Amino acid sequence: MVKKTAEYRLNRIKSSNQFRYYISFRDGRNTLCEVEVSREVFQAIETFGKVERNQTRWNERHIEQSELSEATFHKRAMRSSEDVEQVCLRNWQNEKLKQAISSLPEPQRRRLFLYLKGYTEATIAWREGCSQPAVAQSLKAARTHIRKKLQE
Known part of the structure; x- marks a missing residue:
């Protein structure tokens, strides 16, 4: 690796309560x-220097440092990738799901996110100061609403 x-x-030099800024370099x-x-x-x-340094560090971490053999190239070439239709379909489904979730009432959306993060119904009820059956009903209503929206 070549170190630049x-x-x-x-x-940056402070003089009489204000800073003066200088750039030093060697000419031709x-x-x-x-x-x-x-x-x-x-x-x-x-800022440019920081961005450039971060990009260099990212490259050092992520670009493969090992030698590649012909077998490795062949294996990579034969790997199937998603075609455009699959990507478009997935993006469309994700957008539809986002719209369905955003159309939920605020309490249902909040409880659904907490539940998806791994909180139990009892914990959500305790955090929100309501009963566990109320949370369960809210989650059930949210799932039903999302299913309906996705089937439209």
Whole structure:
């Protein structure tokens, strides 16, 4: 792995209750140059540096570092992927489910999310200050409503 050295350096210097921003770099003749820039330019370059560093780290973590053999390439090439129709159908179903859930009354939606997160009906009832049968009825009504909406 090749380690890239910084091509510039950012400096923030405080003078008389305000900051001054500088960028130092070496020009084509290897002469050190320092330029004063506005705060906005300094922040933009600083943000760009962070994004670039994060992308480099992501690449180091996620790009395969091992050697690939012909067998591995063949295996990957033969792996079936989803076709466009499957992706479109799944996206359409997900959108329909989102709409069905968003059309639920707030208490039913809240209780459904808690139940899907793994909370028991008794715990949800305790959190909401109501009875367990009320929560059970609310969840049943939510499931029925979602089923109806998905069948439309």
